[in-house]
Amino acid sequence: MVAEERGARREMTYGMLGGGSGAFIGEVHRKAIALDGSARLAAACFSRDHVASRKTGQSLGLADDRVYPSFETMAARESDREGGIDFVVVALPNHLHYAACRAFLDAGIHVVCEKPLCFSRAEAEDLGRRAKDRGLLFCVNHTYTGYPAVKEIRELIHSGAIGDIRFVNAEYASDWLAAKGVEEANPQARWRMDPATAGKSNCLADIGTHVEDLVSYATGLRISRLLARLDTLVEGRALDDNAAVLLDYEGGAKGFYWSSQVAIGRDNGLRLRVFGSR
């Protein structure tokens, strides 16, 4: 948005769940929003540890009374408050997404939630309905579709530049879980490898979702059926750290997706190749 267009608008305020000291993605959200310049952090529950949470809040210039001990309290108070937050960013571990999103949607506050959204399709559809009923924005952020290069790919494909799509080969290769035992030292790795906090899948849910989001955004293809092999390539893990998926799309195109957290030498290596009839 150019400065001039922004002239008449009130600056928005937002809240954050998660994203405290030691977390990864919350800080990324804060920087991205600062870069955009249209909203300011005003409330948060950064951590279950309220003392640590306050400390983070102080370092970010938040008033103590807007750093909350729980997301439920935060949803209630911000909803009641004159000038409460416009939206909340949910940057919590997966198992808390559903409850947190529901609390804020029910409190009438717009929600931006990290992926993977929920543990089940039923949960996701329930949240969608709640947002719709109240006329709220409910966003799941798959960052890569915001890239200009991806938008250009989408435009090229939709313009017919490559004809009818025949085959898609997409991948997200990274290596941060390549070392055996990384989950002992790294809290991030620990909750992602624990079915209680991560859900049914680690790798495919965490980064495979980026692959499918990218493909569906860029191509418009819809999956009709798929065959997935969830691999545990580092011994002793409860969840997948690599995944290979064969896909049939509606209309006859075929695809293959590869996601990996053990591909040594790759770092957020997202790659999309789409082959068409010309």
Added chain:
Amino acid sequence: MVAEERGARREMTYGMLGGGSGAFIGEVHRKAIALDGSARLAAACFSRDHVASRKTGQSLGLADDRVYPSFETMAARESDREGGIDFVVVALPNHLHYAACRAFLDAGIHVVCEKPLCFSRAEAEDLGRRAKDRGLLFCVNHTYTGYPAVKEIRELIHSGAIGDIRFVNAEYASDWLAAKGVEEANPQARWRMDPATAGKSNCLADIGTHVEDLVSYATGLRISRLLARLDTLVEGRALDDNAAVLLDYEGGAKGFYWSSQVAIGRDNGLRLRVFGSR
């Protein structure tokens, strides 16, 4: 081989089956052998059309009496002849490989045969036995394993540089069959798309074999089981023009191979990625 080492050796002579006017790979064999400098073309049956075959022979400096009307005649005469060929290069369509190899092996002549070798495992094993019984060399040429880069990869892997192999992602993407109807104009495409001359598979047999040959050569991995999807992405074809294969290897590593003849923009796009424990 350096010049000095070659000093004492008699120049070898070889024969060729196929490789006449309009053929693709025969000329490649002739150039490769000329480049090496250790053998000279001395006999051939380039084509079923004996007149055309003679013409090709003349253009390549062959005596008319060593251009034969059939491979059976050629095997018999060259075997009987003083100074007959040392080896034969079989550059015929797939359905003729078995009979041609057998004829020359039974005639006591070393054989170099194009891939894919045969229509069935039983045929391949039969040829292997015949060669072994007579002490003959019987070679199938998968050209890419001859590349210095591939030999370097193999050496690195075998030296333990990447630890234990966890995942392989390999592909051979090309586009020469991307156009609908290419098989009407191109005799090469025609026989490769016809189960009578090509066998059970087009794409996977023709170039997927390079992928597996490359992987097994470079890594030493042996497949324990696989799941292959043979795709016909251009409507109306009797055989596959694209293939996706999920593999489990002995010892626990996993893999994925992609072969395509309809990947527009790729030309002999062989790529190998091997990920290990370090």
Added chain:
Amino acid sequence: MVAEERGARREMTYGMLGGGSGAFIGEVHRKAIALDGSARLAAACFSRDHVASRKTGQSLGLADDRVYPSFETMAARESDREGGIDFVVVALPNHLHYAACRAFLDAGIHVVCEKPLCFSRAEAEDLGRRAKDRGLLFCVNHTYTGYPAVKEIRELIHSGAIGDIRFVNAEYASDWLAAKGVEEANPQARWRMDPATAGKSNCLADIGTHVEDLVSYATGLRISRLLARLDTLVEGRALDDNAAVLLDYEGGAKGFYWSSQVAIGRDNGLRLRVFGSR
């Protein structure tokens, strides 16, 4: 700076000269500072057109009384004011750098100035002295040396990884001035091509400075003599749009720098190659 370290610090405020509607680099400074999160824009003189300047200020949330009609007034008032700006960003055309920097340094305010710094070495040294005398920070921002990749290069070179440096080949190739007459439509291009506002050089001063800054930062080499050819490759221009420089460095290494604004297909194409004795 991590959040926790920032805890005790007062948020800084800064002012901006230039960077109004239609300008290029001012907005970049504002975004970069927002991303860092340590300072907030509080005063400005965006343009000679005070009405336009106020409008920009309003869109960015500035109070009207801190949008000034001239940089001289701004330096005086912000210096006198309780809670005046901590530093100023000078994003004006080249010919105003010297006077603007001097005004703020003399007013006791830290300065960040765009490159190329001045029209003469004497001016630059004068500013340096003024900053030193008052104990002020005086920064010229050559953005590329802030990149982690560049810092890694510097560290590698200084660690002795490539031995003694023998040859440097560095370039900054771009194409935004490739079209004849671009300076008629584009105010940016106009002032950069006018010796009155740009100084003695356009291309070499504007982007060649990045090349030398990058080389001296990464390698530590100091130029002992040089031979520069300033090219005007698009007819009718008063200043260079391309430049080739041969360099001798102290200690015997040699170099070549190429800068271009007419290299069609390149966009901020900065490239550095350093060759050493191993």
Added chain:
Amino acid sequence: MVAEERGARREMTYGMLGGGSGAFIGEVHRKAIALDGSARLAAACFSRDHVASRKTGQSLGLADDRVYPSFETMAARESDREGGIDFVVVALPNHLHYAACRAFLDAGIHVVCEKPLCFSRAEAEDLGRRAKDRGLLFCVNHTYTGYPAVKEIRELIHSGAIGDIRFVNAEYASDWLAAKGVEEANPQARWRMDPATAGKSNCLADIGTHVEDLVSYATGLRISRLLARLDTLVEGRALDDNAAVLLDYEGGAKGFYWSSQVAIGRDNGLRLRVFGSR
């Protein structure tokens, strides 16, 4: 040339000067000619050491009476002989090019000579006149202009695809002389670094010639003046091992060439960039 077109042609024979054991480029010529298939090696003077020369000849299937003790004898005998060689390949050190070419041209034999052709422009023009007077082919081989990619570049430029040429940046970076003292162990390096056998320049003459040949072939540009800095980057050498050249072309385009034999990590790194008005 396709086989069929070649049908009616007599196979040519050629002779070689230089290219014995330990030499580099002679073997390359032999392989390239074998690959083409249109000529056969029939005579040679591989080395001043006649015994070694005969041994090389035997390993390559040459009759002893066509391996000569000197190029003068070879030129005389092959010229007199029924069925003597059609052309000679001169793969000798630079200082022998002029005399060898002259001997064979005067004997009525076509000549292919390695670059750099001669020590002076007068010698080169003298050879050109002798060839012209006798109606002989006199070729200097700059291998890179034979590449299809280079021919495509030439065609694109000549089609007007990039408009009028403005700037050329071309380079040939290699590293085989990067190590200090390489000339003690390597006879190739030794004669190239000795003004008596190499001439006035090592690097610029040996590979800089490829750069200019490539540029003039691809672009059609003709140099109007130039400024060259011949660098000796490894101490103690009598000739250049790196060179930087600034060029003005007829018509106003400008250029820069870089040649290096000490650019560690580069191996025959020829690169051409041509920028035009569109």
